[in-house]
Amino acid sequence: MTDLESDDSLLLEFEDDDSESISNIDAPTDSKATHLDSDFANIPPHNVDTDDSEFDIDESQFSEDDLEDDYLVFPIKKTTKDLLDEDSLPSLKYECLTTQEIFDSMKRRVHHLQPVFSLPPQDILILMQRYDWNEERLLEEWTEKMDNLLIESGLNTSGESDGRGVKNGKEFFCPICCEEILTETFSLECGHEYCIDCYRHYIKDRLNHGKIITCMDCSLALKNEDIDQIMGGASSVKLMDSSIKSFIRKHSNSYKWCPYTDCKCIIHLKDTLSLQEYSRLHASRFVTCSMGHSFCFGCGFEIHAPADCRVTDQWVKKARLECENLNWVLSHTKECPRCSVNIEKNGGCNHMVCSSCRHEFCWICGGDWAPHGSSFYQCAIYKNEDKNKLVADTPKKTLRRYAFFYKMFTEHEVSAKLDWKLGETVGFKVKGLQEKIGVSWIEGQFLTESLKTLNEGRTALKWSFAVAYYSDPSHNLTKIFIDNQGLLSNAVESLSELLQIKSPEVIMKRRTEFYNKAGYVKNRTKALLECGRDLLRKGISKARE
Amino acid sequence: MSRAAKEYKTITKVLKEGDEVYSQLIVGMEPKEDLTRWEALIRGPSGTPYEGCNFRLHLSLPQEYPMSPPYVKFEPYAMPHANVDFRTGEICLDILTKQHWSPAWDLLHVVQAIGQLLDEPVSSSPLNVDIANILKANDMNAYYGLVHYYIKS
Numbered sequence: 001m002t003d004l005e006s007d008d009s010l011l012l013e014f015e016d017d018d019s020e021s022i023s024n025i026d027a028p029t030d031s032k033a034t035h036l037d038s039d040f041a042n043i044p045p046h047n048v049d050t051d052d053s054e055f056d057i058d059e060s061q062f063s064e065d066d067l068e069d070d071y072l073v074f075p076i077k078k079t080t081k082d083l084l085d086e087d088s089l090p091s092l093k094y095e096c097l098t099t100q101e102i103f104d105s106m107k108r109r110v111h112h113l114q115p116v117f118s119l120p121p122q123d124i125l126i127l128m129q130r131y132d133w134n135e136e137r138l139l140e141e142w143t144e145k146m147d148n149l150l151i152e153s154g155l156n157t158s159g160e161s162d163g164r165g166v167k168n169g170k171e172f173f174c175p176i177c178c179e180e181i182l183t184e185t186f187s188l189e190c191g192h193e194y195c196i197d198c199y200r201h202y203i204k205d206r207l208n209h210g211k212i213i214t215c216m217d218c219s220l221a222l223k224n225e226d227i228d229q230i231m232g233g234a235s236s237v238k239l240m241d242s243s244i245k246s247f248i249r250k251h252s253n254s255y256k257w258c259p260y261t262d263c264k265c266i267i268h269l270k271d272t273l274s275l276q277e278y279s280r281l282h283a284s285r286f287v288t289c290s291m292g293h294s295f296c297f298g299c300g301f302e303i304h305a306p307a308d309c310r311v312t313d314q315w316v317k318k319a320r321l322e323c324e325n326l327n328w329v330l331s332h333t334k335e336c337p338r339c340s341v342n343i344e345k346n347g348g349c350n351h352m353v354c355s356s357c358r359h360e361f362c363w364i365c366g367g368d369w370a371p372h373g374s375s376f377y378q379c380a381i382y383k384n385e386d387k388n389k390l391v392a393d394t395p396k397k398t399l400r401r402y403a404f405f406y407k408m409f410t411e412h413e414v415s416a417k418l419d420w421k422l423g424e425t426v427g428f429k430v431k432g433l434q435e436k437i438g439v440s441w442i443e444g445q446f447l448t449e450s451l452k453t454l455n456e457g458r459t460a461l462k463w464s465f466a467v468a469y470y471s472d473p474s475h476n477l478t479k480i481f482i483d484n485q486g487l488l489s490n491a492v493e494s495l496s497e498l499l500q501i502k503s504p505e506v507i508m509k510r511r512t513e514f515y516n517k518a519g520y521v522k523n524r525t526k527a528l529l530e531c532g533r534d535l536l537r538k539g540i541s542k543a544r545e
Numbered sequence: 546m547s548r549a550a551k552e553y554k555t556i557t558k559v560l561k562e563g564d565e566v567y568s569q570l571i572v573g574m575e576p577k578e579d580l581t582r583w584e585a586l587i588r589g590p591s592g593t594p595y596e597g598c599n600f601r602l603h604l605s606l607p608q609e610y611p612m613s614p615p616y617v618k619f620e621p622y623a624m625p626h627a628n629v630d631f632r633t634g635e636i637c638l639d640i641l642t643k644q645h646w647s648p649a650w651d652l653l654h655v656v657q658a659i660g661q662l663l664d665e666p667v668s669s670s671p672l673n674v675d676i677a678n679i680l681k682a683n684d685m686n687a688y689y690g691l692v693h694y695y696i697k698s
Contacts, residue, residue, distance in 0.1 A: 175649070176649065177547065177548055177611075178547040178551040179547055192649070194649075198612075201609075201612045202612060202648055205612060205643070209644060211644075216647050216648050
């Protein structure tokens with residue numbers, strides 16, 4: 001472990017030197033800016049918005065959770081935490097909400113506004129709806145044209161509430177359905193009275209439109225209490241829900257639906273100012289909803305660091321175009337390089353052992369495993385063989401180059417999926433530890449943590465190939481980036497192998513190994529992400545057609 | 546059904562006795578087969594290129610009427626108007642959409658609204674782009690000329 005760590009720190013230092021010198025040469029303002037950024041990041045994230053406390057629930061919860069994890073189960077993480085604080089990015093302030101929660105906060109706003117309008121809350125709710133829940137615009141218009149605003153919004157200005165509401169059963173001729181029957185009726189102050197059945201039909205259709213519902217014959221608005229009175233139960237909730245949904249559609253810059261199937265979470269990004277900072281640094285705004293789904297706030301795609309949204313977009317589009325060309329190359333089975341038995345990969349690790357001839361080989365390059373294991377992981381390097389010959393890129397060669405990177409990308413994607421399956425067994429393993437050896441649940445969490453780290457490492461590795469594909473291969477930083485890929489790849493493989501162990505006794509015996517390897521993967525992941533961002537920031541890696 | 550019957554009574558009454566608003570516009574209006582399909586003949590409003598001509602409207606009531614708006618079309622290939630599709634006779638009018646329709650309105654309201662549309666075409670939401678463009682350019686001669694050309698042929 002000590003060996004690895006010193007190796008790691010050396011490399012980090014080297015990177016720092018490098019970036020420093022580059023920024024000094026061609027962009028002196030850049031280094032200044034990074035200093036400013038780190039200042040910004042050093043401000044504790046909690047002391048900002050203290051005035052509207054209802055808006056910062058999730059952020060604080062988040063970091064507390066993280067901290068708890070740190071101290072209880074994952075001692076190594078403390079150092080990584082420190083490293084993260086030096087990150088030059090402003091922390092993202094966002095919260096995960098449901099439509100109901102947004103509506104509740106709107107209701108609180110209504111309560112705050114009440115003294116300004118001195119109207120019943122129900123009426124203010126109508127005004128807010130009319131102005132798409134935009135408080136500032138509403139207040140502005142209100143100071144300009146008070147009474148007209150009320151009339152335009154369909155609120156009764158006469159002050160009388162005579163005739164409003166449901167009236168008891170009587171013999172009534174309804175001009176809508178033209179039936180004369182004994183029925184309940186409803187009307188607003190305007191006196192346009194219709195039978196309750198017609199009103200129900202009328203409202204039912206409109207609950208999903210998210211707009212104020214008015215009297216059938218004039219512009220007087222129905223309030224939520226009227227709707228509930230007519231429809232019974234809490235039907236107005238449905239109208240508020242659709243109104244909030246249309247509000248979200250109109251504010252898609254700061255509100256996004258979680259893209260996962262059937263997830264009803266909405267992410268609200270609070271400081272849109274940090275967005276500019278993020279895109280300037282080629283970092284992406286990754287958010288996690290309260291169901292644990294992580295995605296990129298910018299493009300709605302999965303976590304794609306170190307690639308930024310542009311690279312991701314280009315890469316995915318390219319993959320779609322090229323996939324038919326390449327699919328035949330990348331079949332899911334491979335022959336054992338020694339005995340030619342067909343082998344299907346059933347675990348995330350690239351260290352293959354042929355079940356028939358016991359030959360150990362690397363899944364990616366098909367070479368012997370022995371040189372991979374302890375020393376440098378050769379497979380993550382794309383060797384530019386014809387480097388010395390200055391030949392223009394022929395289409396065939398570009399395709400070959402792309403094929404390599406695409407292959408690496410999909411290898412890690414498939415591995416990630418297999419790791420995901422592996423993850424399903426980790427729960428059982430933790431349970432096994434509890435039942436067979438009597439390890440407490442909390443102590444067994446190092447397995448879950450390791451798996452999480454493994455997944456994060458894999459995702460970063462996967463997307464790093466998209467960045468590498470678009471990088472200038474001759475640049476020094478690209479070489480460092482590829483070295484970093486190799487190191488992370490190595491770390492991920494060895495952690496993945498560790499997680500395949502089935503026997504609970506062995507797992508407990510090698511527990512420190514889990515800690516160390518997971519910690520190492522974490523550090524390597526972070527180094528790769530930073531390096532990738534540098535590539536993008538300095539324009540060495542550029543998305544192009 | 547009683548709603549349709551009621552409308553039938555009102556419409557025949559209005560047409561027989563004459564009404565200030567409607568008799569100017571409506572030449573004739575009667576149900577086809579049953580009370581869910583109607584045909585109306587309307588007079589081109591004076592002061593418009595449609596003056597002196599009559600236009601046929603087809604109205605049909607959906608099952609959910611009056612909760613849903615009626616379907617209304619002009620006779621195909623007969624109505625050159627910025628908000629009418631010339632080939633199908635389809636009309637672009639907000640009150641005929643489900644979102645804006647109110648059950649308190651009836652067929653007479655609809656016909657009246659269409660008469661108003663003939664008087665005041667909305668060039669910003671065109672179904673007939675040629676005419677809408679001419680209107681936007683405010684070229685009245687071309688507007689009259691084009692409409693007359695279509696009507697006469």
